[in-house]
Structure formats: C-alpha cells, structure tokens
Amino acid sequence: MFPKPELDYRSDAPLYRQLYEQIRDFVRSGRLEAGEKLPPTRNLAGMLGLNRTTVSAAYALLESEGLISGHVGRGSFVTGAPTAPCPALDWEQLLSGGPAVPAPPEPPPERAISFGASRPSAALFPLEAFRASCEEVLRGADLPGILQLGSPGGYPPLQRYLLDEAHRAGLARPGDDLLVTSGCQQALDLIQRVLIRPGDTVALEDPVFPGLRNLFLRAGAHVTGIPVGAEGLEVAELERVLATQPVRLLVASSNFQNPTGATLPQAARRAILRLAMAAGAVVVENDIYGELRYRGEAAPQMKRMDESGDAVLVGSFSKITFPGLRVGWLIGPRALVGRLTEAKQWTDLHSDQLAQAVLLRFAESGRLEEHRRRVRAAGLERLEAVLEACRIHLPAGAAYIRPEGGMNLWVRLPEPLDAAELLPRAQREGVSYVPGRHFEVSRRHRGSLRLCFASLEPEEIRAGVAALGRVFSEELERARGLERRAPVPAMV
Numbered sequence: 001m002f003p004k005p006e007l008d009y010r011s012d013a014p015l016y017r018q019l020y021e022q023i024r025d026f027v028r029s030g031r032l033e034a035g036e037k038l039p040p041t042r043n044l045a046g047m048l049g050l051n052r053t054t055v056s057a058a059y060a061l062l063e064s065e066g067l068i069s070g071h072v073g074r075g076s077f078v079t080g081a082p083t084a085p086c087p088a089l090d091w092e093q094l095l096s097g098g099p100a101v102p103a104p105p106e107p108p109p110e111r112a113i114s115f116g117a118s119r120p121s122a123a124l125f126p127l128e129a130f131r132a133s134c135e136e137v138l139r140g141a142d143l144p145g146i147l148q149l150g151s152p153g154g155y156p157p158l159q160r161y162l163l164d165e166a167h168r169a170g171l172a173r174p175g176d177d178l179l180v181t182s183g184c185q186q187a188l189d190l191i192q193r194v195l196i197r198p199g200d201t202v203a204l205e206d207p208v209f210p211g212l213r214n215l216f217l218r219a220g221a222h223v224t225g226i227p228v229g230a231e232g233l234e235v236a237e238l239e240r241v242l243a244t245q246p247v248r249l250l251v252a253s254s255n256f257q258n259p260t261g262a263t264l265p266q267a268a269r270r271a272i273l274r275l276a277m278a279a280g281a282v283v284v285e286n287d288i289y290g291e292l293r294y295r296g297e298a299a300p301q302m303k304r305m306d307e308s309g310d311a312v313l314v315g316s317f318s319k320i321t322f323p324g325l326r327v328g329w330l331i332g333p334r335a336l337v338g339r340l341t342e343a344k345q346w347t348d349l350h351s352d353q354l355a356q357a358v359l360l361r362f363a364e365s366g367r368l369e370e371h372r373r374r375v376r377a378a379g380l381e382r383l384e385a386v387l388e389a390c391r392i393h394l395p396a397g398a399a400y401i402r403p404e405g406g407m408n409l410w411v412r413l414p415e416p417l418d419a420a421e422l423l424p425r426a427q428r429e430g431v432s433y434v435p436g437r438h439f440e441v442s443r444r445h446r447g448s449l450r451l452c453f454a455s456l457e458p459e460e461i462r463a464g465v466a467a468l469g470r471v472f473s474e475e476l477e478r479a480r481g482l483e484r485r486a487p488v489p490a491m492v
C-alpha cells in the first residue's frame with residue numbers, strides 16, 4: 001500500500017522537493033518495496049491537491065536517482081534503494097574490551113584416559129530407573145502444568161521437597177527460602193548479579209573451580225584467592241585478608257573442594273563463619289560434592305552452624321546424579337532469595353520443569369537413595385584405586401591431598417616440573433588431566449594438576465596413573481640431569 005505523503009503547504013521548501021524526499025525515504029526505509037507500483041501522477045496529484053506537473057517533477061527526480069523506473073503505458077515502479085554495500089561487522093572489535101577471563105582448557109583428544117572433567121561416570125547412570133521416573137511423570141495428571149510456563153522459583157513440588165529436606169537436615173531456618181536453579185553454576189551467577197558491583201572484592205579458594213572464578217571476573221569484581229591446604233581454606237590467611245580489605249562475599253566449599261578434594265574440619269567451618277560475618281562479608285557455602293562421602297564422618301555444613309541465618313548454601317543434583325539435567329538450588333534468607341528469584345526471571349523465566357519433575361519422582365520413589373549407595377560404593381573403589389596408583393607410580397617428591405570423597409585428587413609434582421608443559425607428552429601416552437594453572441586465583445599452581453577419578457573405571461585409573469608416573473619420572477630425571485650438567489660459576 002502506498003503510504004500517504006505528509007506535505008507542509010506553508011513551508012518554503014518546494015512541494016515537488018518535499019514529495020520527492022518523502023517517497024525517497026519510504027523506499028530507503030523499506031515502507032515501499034522493490035516492485036511496488038506508484039500511483040499514477042494524476043491520482044497522486046488529486047490525492048494531495050497538487051498540480052500534476054509537481055508530481056511528475058518529483059517522479060523525475062526519483063527516477064534520475066534510480067529509485068523508481070517509469071514504463072510507458074504501465075506506470076512507475078519502485079526499483080529499490082541503491083544500497084551502498086554495508087560494511088561487515090568488526091566482531092573482533094565488538095568482542096574486545098571487558099574484564100579478561102582466562103580461556104578454558106583444551107578438550108582432551110578422543111580415546112585418551114581422561115582425568116579431565118569433574119563429572120560422574122555415565123556408565124553408572126541408572127538408565128532403567130531414570131526411564132521409569134520419566135514414564136511416571138509423563139503419565140501423571142500434572143503433565144499439562146509441567147509443560148506450561150511455571151514459577152521462577154522452581155517447579156513447586158520440587159521446591160517444597162528440597163526445602164522440607166533442608167529443614168529436616170537443619171540446613172534451613174524459618175527465615176530461609178529456596179530457589180531452584182539451572183545447576184549450581186546458575187545459583188552462583190545469580191548471587192553475583194544481585195550482590196556484586198564492579199570493583200567489589202570477592203574472596204575465593206585458591207586454587208578454585210574456574211567456572212566460579214570466571215563469573216566473578218566477568219562481573220568486574222576484584223577476586224582475591226585464599227590458599228587451600230589439606231584441611232581446606234586456610235583460616236589464618238582468610239583472617240589476614242579480611243583485616244586488610246573490605247570483602248563483600250566469600251565462597252567456600254565445605255566438602256571435597258574442586259580441585260583439591262580438601263574438606264574443612266568443623267573448627268575451621270566455625271572460624272570461617274565467625275570471621276566473615278564479623279567482617280560483614282556474605283558467606284556462600286558451595287556443597288556440591290557433599291553427598292559424595294566415601295569414608296569418614298561428615299561435619300555439619302556451615303549453613304547448619306550459622307546462628308545468624310545469613311549464610312547461603314548452594315547445592316546441585318549434578319554430581320550425585322545427572323549433570324545434563326541442570327538442576328541445582330540455593331537456600332538463603334528470604335529477602336535475598338526474593339531478589340535472586342527476580343534476577344532469575346530476567347535471565348530465563350524459570351528452569352526446565354520436566355527435568356525437575358523427573359528428578360523429584362526419582363527422589364520420591366527411593367531410586368535416588370539406591371543410586372546414591374551405588375555411586376558411593378563405586379566412588380570408594382575409584383578413590384582407593386587412584387590413591388594406591390599414585391603411591392606406586394608417582395615420582396618421589398610428588399605430594400597429594402588424600403580426600404575422603406568427591407571426584408578430584410590434587411597432585412603437586414616435584415620441582416621443577418610444570419604440569420602444563422608435560423600435558424602434551426602425557427596425551428601422547430593416551431592420558432589427559434587439567435594442569436594447575438587453570439585453577440589459579442592469586443597464586444601460581446604450575447607444578448600441580450587435577451586428576452578427576454570419578455568417571456573412570458578402577459583399571460583405567462591404574463593404567464592412567466602408571467602412564468603419568470612414567471612421563472613425570474622420565475621428565476624429572478631429564479630435568480635433574482640438565483641441572484647437574486649446568487656450568488658451575490667460578491668461586492670468587
């Protein structure tokens with residue numbers, strides 16, 4: 001449809017010029033498309049109360065610019081805007097700037113024995129039990145509600161189930177609420193969005209899970225690392241950091257920290273809570289590995305010890321069941337959870353309800369408990385295999401934390417070995433791991449590496465560590481031989 005031009009009859013600008021400019025703009029903006037027929041000059045002149053020669057003059061100008069073309073006996077047609085070639089977008093420039101976030105490690109080559117990813121073994125997935133849970137949900141009366149757009153707080157029956165469990169375990173207080181998220185990663189990201197402004201200081205374990213470090217770096221936070229030893233986060237260093245700078249938030253793992261596997265003793269948990277709260281820092285306890293205890297006694301979570309009720313706890317189904325379903329949660333004071341729920345709504349409205357409903361069925365049917373028992377039994381076997389293989393095969397001087405659960409073992413190689421430099425050699429031997437530098441916050445971890453043992457069979461673990469032991473020992477011998485041959489400076 002030809003849009004009616006709006007002419008200003010009192011303006012000094014000639015009417016033919018005004019008409020030309022308006023039709024030109026219709027063509028350039030796409031309101032008139034190529035091939036469209038313009039009204040005959042007589043009709044348009046009649047419509048606008050103009051002289052026919054005024055319209056012809058405007059059409060002549062449009063034709064001289066190649067915007068329309070006239071055909072005797074048929075009329076004038078839009079030929080399209082003569083478009084200047086659009087410059088291609090400069091993606092490099094568009095994507096540059098912003099806070100620097102380290103690149104993720106390269107995926108390991110196919111067929112390697114991979115100690116790379118901290119994830120459960122797909123071979124242990126209880127597929128029949130999972131299928132049964134899916135079928136029950138798909139046949140259930142609640143299916144239309146599950147398939148409908150839902151609440152940002154989570155699939156309500158799962159939300160209630162998790163909150164009841166948390167109350168039973170002493171992890172939720174009367175003033176607490178629970179938000180279901182797309183994995184624990186989203187819970188941490190929402191916390192960052194709501195609580196962190198650029199320049200705020202966030203204290204993290206060092207080394208730490210890179211996904212956690214990177215989301216705070218991306219937010220423009222100042223990230224400071226607190227060293228992690230065999231007994232988890234070093235409390236004395238945390239105390240020093242809290243005394244010297246205002247820390248807005250601390251994220252700490254109570255059990256089987258990624259990447260070190262270290263667990264905080266009860267006294268340290270209490271001290272961390274007391275120090276952080278006294279400094280006005282929000283404590284976020286990440287207990288994603290807590291259910292994977294294979295031996296020893298569990299200490300209560302910090303969230304349970306917290307008298308103030310201000311601590312936040314994040315958890316997930318990812319390590320105990322199926323990371324592909326992306327279901328996690330957080331528990332914290334109601335005011336905070338309200339703001340996080342709003343932030344979640346801006347992000348993705350809500351998480352997939354089918355996955356939540358299936359996990360709820362999996363849990364309520366008792367299948368989760370049965371699976372937990374199998375995963376813990378397999379985990380113990382794998383943990384023992386990796387510790388024994390390290391004892392036998394790693395060169396003298398290698399040190400490692402001995403976890404009681406979780407998925408990861410942290411190995412420090414003897415000087416001067418660099419785990420990243422040795423990785424290509426290890427991969428040629430068919431074995432892969434993640435070098436320590438990927439987990440760095442404020443300190444270097446070049447001589448360390450993470451071995452995730454949970455997704456491998458015990459025989460693969462033994463073969464993989466044996467191959468690594470050969471690579472490390474040979475390299476150590478070579479490096480020490482070079483040191484011996486280095487020229488000795490003259491004594492003066």
Ligand SMILES: Cc1ncc(COP(=O)(O)O)c(C=O)c1O
Pocket residue numbers: 118182183184185186209211212258286288315316317318323327328
């Ligand atoms: C310490 C830690 N936090 C968070 C996550 C993310 O977990 P999810 O799969 O629940 O998002 C991981 C995953 O490996 C992790 O190791």
